Amino acid sequence: MPFESTTPAPAPPRPPPPGDAIAEQFALADSLAALAASEQAAVHARRVAVLKGDADTAELNLPRVGLALSGGGVRSATFALGLLRGLAQDRAPAEPDSSASTADDTDGDARTAAPARPRLAAEGLLGRLDYLSTVSGGGYTGGMFGRLVAAYGLAEAQKMLSDSGASVLEWLRRNGRYLTPAGSRDTGIAVVTYLRAWLAIHTEFMFACCLVGLVVVAPHLLQHSQQWVDPAGWERWYSPWWPLAVGLWAIASPGLIAGYWAARDAPERESDGHGGGRSDAVPNSVRQRPGARDGVFMLTAAASAWVLWRLLQPGGTVDPLRYGLNWPTAGLLALVSLASGQAIVLGWLWFTRETYALSVARLRNWLTRALRVVLLASLALAAMGALDRLSWWVLEEFLIGNQWLWGGVGVGSVVLVVLRALIQPLQQIAAETSKQAQNWLPRLLSVGSLVGVAALVTAWLTVLQWFVFAPETFSGLRDVPAVLRAGLLLLGWLVWMLLTAGNAQMANTSSLHSFYRGRLTRAYLAVGNLRRSIDKDHPHHADVTTVVEGDDTRLANYRPEATGGPIHLVNTCLNQTRDDQSGLYNADRKGTALTATWRGFEIGPEQFLGMRPSFDAGTLGRWVAVSGAAASPGAGAYTSRGLALLVYFLGVRLGHWMRAPRERVTLRWLSRLAWDWWPKPLMLTSEASATFFGVERPWWYLSDGGHFENTGVYALLKRELDFIILSDASCDADYEFGDLENLVRKARIDFGAEIDFYSQDEASRLFSMDPAMITVLSPEDMANNHSCRGVLLARIRYRERPGPDGAAFRPEGTLLVVKPNLHDALDVDLLAYAQKHESFPHESTGDQSFDEAQWESYHRLGEDFGRALSDDWLAQLPGWHSPAKHNIRISARLSGSKGEAAPRAEPLWRRGARATAIGTTLGVGFSGTLLLSMWQVQDQLQRNRSDEQTETRQLFTDVSKGLQGVDGACPQIPEHVVTQASLLFELRGSAAMRPLEQAGLDRLAGRIAEECRKDVTSAPGCLSAYQRMQSDLCTLVRKAPTEDTALNYWHPGTSPEEQARAAGRVWRAVAGYFPSFPGLGRLPVEVATAPPPAAPPVQMQVPQTEAVPQAAAAADAAAEAALNIMPLRACARPGGGSSTLYLQIYDEASRPAATALREALQAQPGNLVQVAPIENVVRSAELKQQRRAVPWPKPTFVLHDPASDRCAVALSRFIGPPWSAAQAGDTEPVWIRGLPRRLQATPGVIELWLPPVDPANCTVCDR
Template sequence: MKPDDAPTSATSTPSTLPDDWQALHQAERLALQARRRSALGLADDADHPALALPTVGLALSGGGVRSATFALGLLRGLAQNRGQQHGQPNSERPDPADRSLVADGMLGRVDYLSTVSGGGYTGAMFGRLVQAFGLPQAQALLARSDSPVLQWLRRNGRYLSPAGSRDIGIAVVTYLRAWLAIHTEFMFACMLLGLLVIAPHLAQHSTQLLDPQGWERWFTPWWPVALSLWAATAPGLVAGYWAARDSHDPNARAVGPGWRDMVFVAAMAIAAWLLLRALRSGDTVNPVHDALDWATAALLALLSIVVGQLFVQARLALGREPHALAVARLRNQLTRWLKAATLVVVAIGGMGALDRASWWVLEELQSGNQWLWGGVGFGGLVVLVLRRLAQPLQQMAAEAGARARGWLPRLMDVGSLVGLLALVTAWLVVLQWFVFAPDTFSALREVPAWMRALLVGGLWLGWIVLTAGNAQMANTSSLHSFYRARLTRAYLAVGNPRRGLAGGPLPRGDGTRQATHDVTSVVDGDDSALDSYRPETRGGPIHLVGTCLNQTRDDQSGLYNADRKGTAVTATWRGLEIGPAEFVALQPGDDTGTLGRWIAVSGAAASPGAGSYTSRGLALLVYFLGVRLGHWVRAPRESVQLRWLSRLAWRFAPKPLMLASEASATFYGVERPWWYLSDGGHFENSGIYPLLKRETDFMVLADASCDGDYSFGDIENLVRKARIDFGAEIDFYTREEAQHLFSLAGSDLTVLSPEQMADNHSSRGVLLARVRYRERVGPRGPWRPEATLLVVKPNLHDALDVDLLAYARQHERFPHESTGDQSFDEAQWESYHRLGEDFGRALHDTWLAQLPGWRSPARHGLRVAARLRSAADDAAAGAKAEPLWRRAAKATAITTTIGVGASGTLLLSVWQVQEQLQRNRVDQQTEARALFTEVSKALQDFNGRCPKVAEHVVTQASLLFDLRGSPAMRPLERAGVERLAGRIADECRKDADPSADCVAASQRLRNDLCAVVQKPPTENTAFSYWHPGTSPDEQAVAARRIWLALTGRASQLASAAQGNLPVPPPPSAPQADSPQRASLGACRQGDERSTLYIEIYDEASREAASALRQAIQQEADVLVQVAPIDNAARNAELRQQRRPVPWPVPTFVLHDPASRECALALSRFIGEPWVTPTRIDGVWIRERRRSAVPRPGVIELWLPPVLVAGQSAEP
């Protein structure tokens, strides 16, 4: 394309330009014509040979600060190369007809400036300089070594990664703010998911309709529901698919079922009927009691098969379309239904798994087990270590072979999914604790679970109503604003006249020079609106900013997931170019944004959407770490008519949809009202793509990507996309071919073959390529326009400056150090800048004029094209002599490999741990056997009529009986303990001898040993999934009291406080006079006394519990038999079971509802430290689970742990 082919009109504005690529093409041709006239100082109607020169494009590739610094040096070197005038070079006012485009520097020859990622930092800086001061002064400012612009950039080149305590503090709080915002949004998302997950548990907790005896084996109600749904749908869909068979005549219509099909359906129906009769006769079909068993599941499967077969046979018999077509459509439909049913079943089963896992974790935490907290701490340590090793791991991944690069993304996907499940489970644990735990906050202790869940739902609904419509929150919660501000003040601010970097006085009213020279200060004019950024109007190039529009899904089919996962979006003040051919002109009112925003988007490498690099694992990792630089932009046009539900959701609740898209890496490209844009390098990193689209005649590429082994991955990607999208072929010259075809006078630059780039000794090495555009038909037949591509890739040679080679000796990977390094020190910054400047100075007009396409249309005589470097070349290069500047280099990375020795050490450690565990188990069994032997010998002469048992034997016997059910006991010893307990129980039933000594001994032993032996299984936890601590009636009373308190009806509240139930719900204590009114005589159960078992959770409570036991024994010994105090937590440890969750207040658990009056009478004995003047939480009375066998007269008293000495007793 040549600018002299431009149309005659010169005024195209965003409001008048249509959405057509050809219209943009014509407008840019006109702009290039005007640009060259401005640079040459020509009138609108004047002619000049330079107007007919081929178009030149300069592309600055991505690569972070490395690319930006190298590109800055290249621009400075080009600006220093001033061409000669056609007339007198020293003329004060040369004739415009004698002026050339390179008179003020080689940058005057550049028509297009295409930038991606880090190259955009420098490109936007140059464009701002040109727009502010004009092209001649901009080149002068770049060329001068003492320029304030260079000083600013050198001083603030590391500003993206701040150094210094103040900057680090700003970066930390900015990151924490973004991280907190993301996890706050995730918390509210987990609220909704959690309420759905706990819904069946909440319903059972509030109504207790299901019988726990039949449902406990399923752990959660979700799993039987999932199995029932699958049994009722999947067998029928599978059987129906098999029944849809092809016919020998494809054109047949209304094909009826065969006799075999009818027999099969009849057999399945009979089997279902027989199974139903068998279940009904046994009275086993009771889903409320038994949940789902295998017989019921089989019945559902048989009925599903019958229905599926009948449905398919009826469809085929009654259909009017050809049988082959009907079968194909029916199979497709059945397959889609089976997929949907399977996904629903998996989702339901997954919710059950989350419900069960979160409840299990909560039980562990509530019971006080410390190992879980240790695991959390270890996980945090692992995260810190992995974060520290992130860069080495990335380097290993980059250097890994093709096989490793295949499994590393999958490993990241699995790891991120595990992390997501851990986060979801953690929030569900918090929700389960808030809703179901008996002792959360003191203000919520008497609030029923369903009201707590309602409170959570109200909070979620309020958050959604208030924030879901705030679409910009998806952007403000990311690091984009921080990144953009840093870029703007470090690079774009050099084009702000108020900064005074061009010299001269500051504009009036702009403060002190110190403030304007402070990069941390925000000065008006540092950034500019995109629609006013037009450097071509001041003689500069048209700046093309490359970004990537992410698209991982196709809304039309729901299956689209192309390898690219995105398309190129090029932004200019005229509009947005989308892909190879689409263009959307920017209109007044469109979301154009600022130049700083688009440059930041162009460099948004860390993003959940990463073009062809997008994966679910990477998206989750980046999302939850809070390192999100991508940006949502409102679509300038609505390209697809959405369905009504999707349209409403994007209109009224865009924020959660945006965040969900980022977390799940689900992007729809242009098919949504908001587009997700990220680093242009995610699509094409060189920046040449938009230049090929314009069929530019001569292109210079500054390829500063991280390519230490010179594998040319970005160039390979460019060659492939050029062929696919534009039909353009790119062929590289070999060194011999270039020397044969071109004289290339001078030794400043050498055209190398791609495989020679890594081993260059002589001089600055560049790559030269021929570009052949798409074939077209001309007057002389088919032909292909040609262009030239010159690639300037950082490489070292012997003639470089001594300080630069010294830096290369000390840094093995220079000039291809990691892009993750965004904080360059002075030596590093100067080395990259000087290397780029060295190349720029060598690219003078005389040398470039020898290449096709610089001064005349390109015509290449390339015969044999070079190939890009291969693995074989790498091996050959490794055998060559080391370059001069590498001979003193030392390795900077230490590679650690787990060899045979390390693996053996690991296996030995595992074996030692296993051996220690086995030894501990043997020791425990030995101690249990010795205890059993000793107790058996001491009690072999036990006589219930006149027992004579030492106190230490009673203690040993209590410990032995506590070991029942423990793995420390072998089966034979367990059976012996049961026989011993049975014999003691029989002896305890005998009447004592009338002698005083025997009566006293018998009475003492009945309260000790006999009570321990006869102790039934206890309700050892206040926290149970299937056995909640409060009944539905008690929850209803509590809810009524809360409602009356909220509505302010004091009189009714007082009435409710009197209690419609004998015992109020927690935390209400029995009324002050109720224990006095209740008589201890109620503890007498006929001729038998009631038995009270006192349970504690720690030894610190034993002293206070012993005092309580003595008080009860002294006053009610003839009415209540008080067993020895038992430590439930210690017993659980002895049995190697989970520690019980303590009741929050003293709680009586009744084995018999008739014991309620007795428990109420005993409650008056409970005082300090459980009931104090400052903490009167009351005493709860609960009935035992319905599935337990009632034991008349048995009462458990659970005493919560007391506060240790010195701690406050305040709640």
């Protein structure tokens, strides 16, 4: 590999002067060899700078040392800061130069000491660091240190870090709450930032759902506007998508399955005797003729299809427009597909020029892939049908005002009790099999996220269905047909896409990346800004909430090694969940490492792109923030669709889209067009669906480097360093070493390197371990240590290669792991904090706001380790002063604690175990109270039902007694009996009526109907009583069941002709706003239909002469006089008799106004309209426990007989306040609709549906 090295290389030539730095940067070739050469020169140059120009060969040729700061948020950053400060405080005495000679003074009495030999670690161990590799939270501190070195030089930076009273430490300590450093004011800023990001992502999702919703409702919209299919045959499918899904599966899958079975392997045959034995197979050049069984199977399927067609054709059963997709039709399609699929496959095998084996293999592959496509397409159609029907059902429930409170309480109570019963067994199982329980968590999270997204999509589709189909949306859209409403949504979506789809940066600006980057930059990187004064006593002090120029720096200009610091490697994760041609895809990793420096970008283990001026390199703050972007839809190996959906819709998106430095592949023209013109929706869709293509797209999605490898050692292993110090401050309370395990595995796979850990006994044998300083522990002993500062030590064996003598050998290196652990010699305040916080020093990474005690405890713990790591102690380890050569005999296992067999010793400063545990589940008393409450609710419901049945029985008895002696020829019925009878008939079909009472009510209705057929007698007073009975009781008995007609999926309330006329009116109204375009008012297609039935009679137009106006005025006056005498004469039936009007209201607030309308109609002469008692359809539905009616937005006449249209027009003139006031200025104040075909029509019957009124604006409602 290009980074391979066996011994320290001789000093390379000095790097070019600073004036040529830019030219050197952009001249770097795209190879790891060029990168290695550049870094080797930079390491030499930085060592010369630290040595202040003294070219000490021994110091210049010391082994290369790297420091890795792991991820872990602010916890890792604070511990790493303490470790850096401890390393900076090391003051090793300078060694005298043994080669220098002494000289006598002029008196010969005194001798002058030789000058001290400069050393890299003379002013602190930070001078030994050639590389600094950071991930996530380690990047906070690593970037701070790099900026400090770049601004002040390494020597001054070490002094600032080692000084406990320096302003740098005070600044960092003060900003431990880096997300909200200013308290409530910053909390408000964080909240509004989050809300802005959340609103942006959900706005994008709303427009995405708009397009999806328009596709989902397209078949319903087509049926609503054109009504081509017969609802009687289609409504059993609930949604048109479901028969389409079944039809697609029936017409495609049988043929694909039969074709696969027909593509059989060539049969083996006996040898012809010339070669002896059996031949391998039929020669590939021989074509296989279809066998007899194939022909019989194909002919049987075809014959069955023909017979089924002949049987179904006479009855017209195979008629999709009338019957939809029924099972006979589906069977016919399957048989045709079966025969066709086998015939096509056999024909292909017969006529193809390819060898038989190759043709069979390709056919099987193609047929399997095609079957997968058909399956996915069928499932997609079925899913759209489910969304269509579910959103429609929710819309109906919303419009009728159903309350789900009791049902929700009941279901929630049952679930709560079940969870209460299962919580203890589940906790026990989780305690015993914690690993398996943890594996279930992502699955549950994924399922929960998918369910949540489905609910969110359903909610938006419900809004879309409401906007398109609901009769009452906005007052301005009341008369706009559904197809035009859908067109408005499509127009809005197109405008949004044209305005925003090309804004690629919106995917980043709509996330929390900018907020996160800004806070990190000012809290950590700003310490290296010479324009900012971080001293709080400085007169020009700027706090962390103030943006100052120079707080951040461009990545291309960030070179701490130029002033003696280490080469800083910022590690991120390039997400990839789809296979491509790059060779980087791994289905388990779902991403690869991307390391950024000013030299360029390292991608994976073997690729490098040298920096160019055109690269989207950004700033150091961007890369530090991306390296810590843990909450991202793309999370490397942790990526799942459920997690991506959850993070996406919560708006917690910290990942970053970076423009690809260089095109890797040539995309297809459609993909290229989409990424060039509509990158934003593609990026957001990729995030929501966790679909990332790595380097194969023009934009790369980057996230936390810990999503690939969390220690930061990966980039240092690539460079085969001699000595690596790892600050591993990940959250690992049980010391399971998951991050180290991941590192060991990736090191072996990607670099061929083996990492073996020392046991404590092996380390004690080889090295001198002072318990007061540092002790090398075995991995399994780390969790049970509290008597010393414990670290882990490992041998690194790099990839095998030929040596100078030609023999194979493996260079070695050393890995020293500093992992937070507590011991008895720590400071009192730190141990006191640990006593109060049992999870310290492995508190949750989710805690990103450290208070003073928490910050100081982690910082002090890291500083304690850093001060203990002296140059003398490190010198005994291989790889520090000389090339690494380990003598390890038995390596330790990288595992957690020893388990239950070895009891864990509790330190004195740790709290003892409590005698009793505090329960975290629901108590028994609460569960008992809940069960009692549920029982009381159930008992109350049963009592209410019993009371209803008792009241119904009493009402039936009273009505039967009141109507016992009624005579239809001259009825004498009290008014209260009529009212009681009206209430009783509203209960028809209700669960409150027992079967015996229902039968009695039917017999009572039959008896009243017989009385209603009698003729009136001439006795005094009989005529008025007879008319009253006809309009009250008789209309109640003859009333057919009514259903909601304002909103119905398969039976729209308006005909296609009415919708076309409404569209024409809307079109002409819109055209009125554009008088400059006179042709706009003409419809593209003229709809030749009869005048609407709701329109009043049109007066005949005559020529304008002097005499004609007088004649016309006289005719109008006569017509007006006749109208005043008998305004409802249009309601007379052609064969004699009167029309019947049923008044329907939705609330009791409308009853006074409806009663006034009924009385006005009953007072009209001629008795041409029988007005039935007013029915509150909402109350009737509640009594019958049925779905309530969806209100019409306007007074609406529903005609059972098309000949009643003129009667409806005459009746509409009587509709006054409050409905006439509500429709003031409306061009169509009253709607007239025909009865849906699913209902049985009664000639002469008209239904008038009166919408709810506002009692505050109703003067008649108080009557």
